[in-house]
Amino acid sequence: MKPRVSVVIPAYDEGGKIEDVLGRLTEAVRLPCEIVVVVDSPTDTTVPYVDKYSRRDPRVRALVNDVEPGPAQAIRCGIDHAAAEVVVVTMADGCDDPQQIDQLVRLVERGVVIAAASRYSRGGQQVGGPFLKGLLSRLAGLSLWALARVGTRDATNSFKAYDVGFVRQVGISSTAGFEIGIELVAKARRARLPVAELPTIWLERHAGMSNFKLASWIPHYLRWWAFAFGPRLPLHEVRAAGERVLARGDGAGR
Numbered sequence: 001m002k003p004r005v006s007v008v009i010p011a012y013d014e015g016g017k018i019e020d021v022l023g024r025l026t027e028a029v030r031l032p033c034e035i036v037v038v039v040d041s042p043t044d045t046t047v048p049y050v051d052k053y054s055r056r057d058p059r060v061r062a063l064v065n066d067v068e069p070g071p072a073q074a075i076r077c078g079i080d081h082a083a084a085e086v087v088v089v090t091m092a093d094g095c096d097d098p099q100q101i102d103q104l105v106r107l108v109e110r111g112v113v114i115a116a117a118s119r120y121s122r123g124g125q126q127v128g129g130p131f132l133k134g135l136l137s138r139l140a141g142l143s144l145w146a147l148a149r150v151g152t153r154d155a156t157n158s159f160k161a162y163d164v165g166f167v168r169q170v171g172i173s174s175t176a177g178f179e180i181g182i183e184l185v186a187k188a189r190r191a192r193l194p195v196a197e198l199p200t201i202w203l204e205r206h207a208g209m210s211n212f213k214l215a216s217w218i219p220h221y222l223r224w225w226a227f228a229f230g231p232r233l234p235l236h237e238v239r240a241a242g243e244r245v246l247a248r249g250d251g252a253g254r
Helices: 015-028 047-054 071-080 098-109 131-148 164-170 180-190 214-227 235-248
Strands: 005-010 033-039 060-064 086-089 114-118 125-127 160-163 195-199 201-203
Touching (some): 005 015, 047 060, 098 114, 098 160, 131 214, 180 195, 180 235, 214 235
Parallel strands (some): 005 033, 005 086, 033 060
């Protein structure tokens, strides 16, 4: 049976911790699905545990990133290899609520190109995590919501569902960190395509270290923040405008 959703999880040396995340996902997702754990190397410590899990649940598989190292490229690789028409990106740290995946998928199936899990909408919450990271994320999300009207208060959250056809049409230009989330929201806004959100409760990971590198990734996030404020573009021109963002080193992309 063709899956209705491909759940893409970028992972880096999660080891046995990935088993708990996979257990919660396979318990929570009721739609026909595949769960793709994307790693940068076949020697990543996550791989043997994913392979072990896949022997009892064939919906789960490991995928070695064939683009470039890093979380942005791992997510891109996962979307490129997705079997479903809807992709949900969620993290390997278990901070996201897997029970919302089915709801996010159904929003995309109803016609939005992105369905975002929002920590900053009414009913949402962020529990734990670095203060500065949370503050900057909240400021970016709420300013994009109020001023650029992007359709979600939490553009920076990676936990989102995407219409795969939309993603493949506008392309992914991101090269650093988890900036794909804000990039695709900004591109949807430039094309004036619908984005929706659901409130979510995000919980700080209880084991291991976060791979989020705040200082080095902020400039990349700022480019896409600025890009969202640009004028409307025909859908077929959004890809080229996004590529110009990186070439120019700013968010204009006109």
